[in-house]
Each structure stands twice: as C-alpha cells, then as structure tokens.
Amino acid sequence: MSLYSRFILPKILDKSMSDPALKSIRRNLLANAAGNILEIGFGSGVNLPEYPASTKEITAVDTNPGFAKLINKQFASSSIKVNHVVASMENLPFPDATFDTVISTWTLCSVTDVDQALEEIKRVLKPEGKFLFIEHGLNNNKRTAWLQNATNWFSKLRYGGCNLNRQIPAILKRHDLAINEYREFDIAQKELLTRHTYQGIAHKI
Numbered sequence: 001m002s003l004y005s006r007f008i009l010p011k012i013l014d015k016s017m018s019d020p021a022l023k024s025i026r027r028n029l030l031a032n033a034a035g036n037i038l039e040i041g042f043g044s045g046v047n048l049p050e051y052p053a054s055t056k057e058i059t060a061v062d063t064n065p066g067f068a069k070l071i072n073k074q075f076a077s078s079s080i081k082v083n084h085v086v087a088s089m090e091n092l093p094f095p096d097a098t099f100d101t102v103i104s105t106w107t108l109c110s111v112t113d114v115d116q117a118l119e120e121i122k123r124v125l126k127p128e129g130k131f132l133f134i135e136h137g138l139n140n141n142k143r144t145a146w147l148q149n150a151t152n153w154f155s156k157l158r159y160g161g162c163n164l165n166r167q168i169p170a171i172l173k174r175h176d177l178a179i180n181e182y183r184e185f186d187i188a189q190k191e192l193l194t195r196h197t198y199q200g201i202a203h204k205i
C-alpha cells in the first residue's frame with residue numbers, strides 16, 4: 001500500500017464522506033439493519049451514529065489500516081460495539097451464512113474486483129439475509145456519463161480506486177441479487193460526477 005493511501009487518503013475520504021448532506025440518506029438505509037450485521041468498506045466509521053438505537057454490535061471490514069486513528073474517535077462517541085477487521089471484501093474472513101444484514105455505502109465503486117466482492121457478500125449472507133446498499137455510479141445524462149468515463153482514470157488514482165462509472169444495479173443483477181425498495185436519485189450537494197446514486201435492499205434469489 002502506498003504512503004498516500006495509508007496516511008493521506010483516509011483523511012480525504014473522512015472529510016468528503018462526513019458531508020452532512022449524506023446523514024439522512026445513511027440513516028434511512030440503516031433503519032433496515034437488523035440481526036448479525038456486517039459493514040464492508042467501513043472507512044472512518046461515519047455510518048456509526050446513523051444506526052438504529054437498537055443496534056448493539058456490528059462487524060466492520062476495511063482493507064485500509066490507515067483509518068485506525070479516525071475510527072477510534074468514532075468508537076469513543078458510540079455505544080455500538082464494533083468488531084473491526086482489516087480485510088478485503090473480496091476475501092471475507094467469515095464462515096458461510098454468518099450475517100443477517102450486509103451493508104455497503106459508497107464502497108462498491110472502489111473495490112478492485114467487484115464481482116468477487118459480490119460473491120463474497122452472497123456467501124456470508126444467511127439465505128434470508130439482506131444486502132443494504134447506497135452507491136454512486138454512471139449518470140443517466142449522456143454528457144455527464146461521457147465525462148465520467150473520460151476522467152475515470154483520474155478518480156481511481158486520486159480516490160483509492162474509486163470508479164465513477166459503475167452501474168451497480170446491473171452488477172447486482174448479474175450476481176442473482178434481486179433488488180427491492182430501490183431508488184435512484186442525484187444528490188445535488190455532491191460533485192457532478194459522483195452525485196448519481198443508487199440505493200436499495202437486495203436479497204439472494
């Protein structure tokens with residue numbers, strides 16, 4: 001891992017992902033979290049304050065150990081017990097059918113092998129488990145989509161592999177994940193290239 005990814009990127013991501021405009025969107029999705037919960041791509045833990053009051057414990061995974069200091073700040077102000085594991089979502093260190101809920105917020109854009117990550121998510125979900133997601137991706141506006149495709153290389157370089165142009169619902173469908181309670185919208189407060197958002201709850205078919 002580069003020095004940039006380890007020491008600088010976590011601060012940049014923490015700042016951009018702590019945007020107050022995202023709080024209610026996070027809370028709205030996390031209201032569906034229940035049972036044994038896994039959050040992938042935990043980052044600096046900005047979802048923690050948005051979990052339902054009933055949440056006592058979660059498991060969290062992130063591949064970047066550089067978030068340690070920032071996470072400790074979040075832990076100090078939260079009553080939720082977090083079992084934090086530095087691991088890759090392409091290779092989750094949990095047995096099959098462990099979790100009732102798996103959560104990904106603004107994470108599937110960055111994972112290197114999104115297909116392997118989705119197979120892992122399915123593997124660790126219980127048969128009736130739910131995959132809750134909020135992701136940014138390819139805009140429906142053709143000009144914006146063109147710009148996203150043209151500048152994708154720079155986003156990946158600057159933001160830890162973040163792709164601007166993934167079509168997350170199509171990727172979920174090709175992994176036999178059925179999507180319910182789906183909404184697709186633009187977050188006006190976000191930059192043009194990252195504002196197009198997919199939110200939903202997916203189940204294994």
Ligand SMILES: C[S@@+](CC[C@H](N)C(=O)[O-])C[C@H]1O[C@@H](n2cnc3c(N)ncnc32)[C@H](O)[C@@H]1O
Pocket residue numbers: 013017040041042043044045046047061062063064087088089090104105106107110111112160
């Ligand atoms: C844009 S941040 C989102 C952080 C957080 N989920 C949020 O909602 O603010 C993307 C996160 O995914 C993590 N990530 C990227 N690739 C990963 C992988 N293969 N396995 C686990 N985490 C990964 C990054 O380290 C980063 O913390």
